[in-house]
Amino acid sequence: MDGGRDDRFLACVAEEEAVAFRYNGFSHAVMMATPADLEDFALGFSLSEGVIGAPSDVSGMSIERAESGIAIDIVLAGRCLHGYLSRRRVRQSRGYAGCGLCGVEDFESLPRPVARICRSEPPAREAIIAALESLRSWQPLSRSTHCAHAAAWVSPDGSIRAVREDVGRHNALDKLIGAGLRGDFRTTQGFGLVTSRCSFEMVQKAVAAGFAALVFASAPTALAVRTAEAAGLRLYACLRERGPLLFANPAEISS
Structure with missing residues (x-):
């Protein structure tokens, strides 16, 4: 209170909880995340x-509240389970909301480039701009707390098909990827849009999901560009008055 004026106000804050991933009873990682869209x-x-x-x-999958957070128990089928056990690694530390490589022990544990993704028609500039202009209306968590990232799937015409939010940018993208796997959209039709900076692990997530094009709200790192080029991912960044800029174009890269 200053000079008789009460400056207090009611503020909404975002939830952040520990989310533990277990596969067939084996602990894998604990991520700090917004407890929504957990499947x-x-x-x-x-x-x-x-x-x-x-x-x-x-x-199979079960999600239960534990004493210190939320436990997600995932049951892997047949050959997938055998493959997981043969190459199983456990992150050695908690995965915080802002980090994509927490707990990786050495260089050999870093994610490797995957096979090149299928090419598709590049998104139109008008579609990217339209999606950016409408995305805010799809972000209730960000509007109320001012601290959440969003990842969206956009149709070729610029209309938004799905949005997932989280306090962590990696988590938001993972949630969007999961929404696609559950049938909310097809990655062969449209492009991804993320309200965060573009680092190489974000590119690798999109490539793993089969995205053909990805748009970020800020410029990418050099490693993100090289990773996108190697995989055949079109990578854009929207830089305020300059609009969307293309940083990686698979059409210019020999197969």
Whole structure:
């Protein structure tokens, strides 16, 4: 209170909880995340981690509140389980909301480039701009708390098909990937849009999910561009008055 004026106001804050991933009873990682769209998160995280290759690799899932957070128990099917156990690694630390590589022990544990993705028609500039202009209306968590990232899937005409939010940008993208795996959209039709900076692990997640084009709200790192080029991912960034700029174009890269 200053000079008789009461400056207090009611503010909404975003939830952030520990979310533990277990596969067939084996602990894998603990991520700090917004406790929403957890089935999407489980599928998207499992795909981007390389644990599964398709939704059919998951034969069951349960989500329960534990003493210190939320436990997601995922049951892997047949050959997927055998593959997971043969290459199983456990993150050695908690995965915080802003970090994509927490707990990786050495260089050999870093994610490797995957096979090149299928080419598709590049998104139109008008579609990118239209999606950016309408995205805010799809972000209730961000509007109320001012601290959440969003990842969206956009149709070729610029209309938004799905949006997932989280305090962590990696989590938001994983949730969107999971939504696609559950049938909310097809990655062969449209492009991804993320309200965050573009780092190489975000590109790798999109490539693992089969995205053909990805748009970010800020410029990418050099490693993100090289990773996108190697995989055949069109990578855009929207830089305020300059509009969407193309940083990686598979049409210019020999197969």
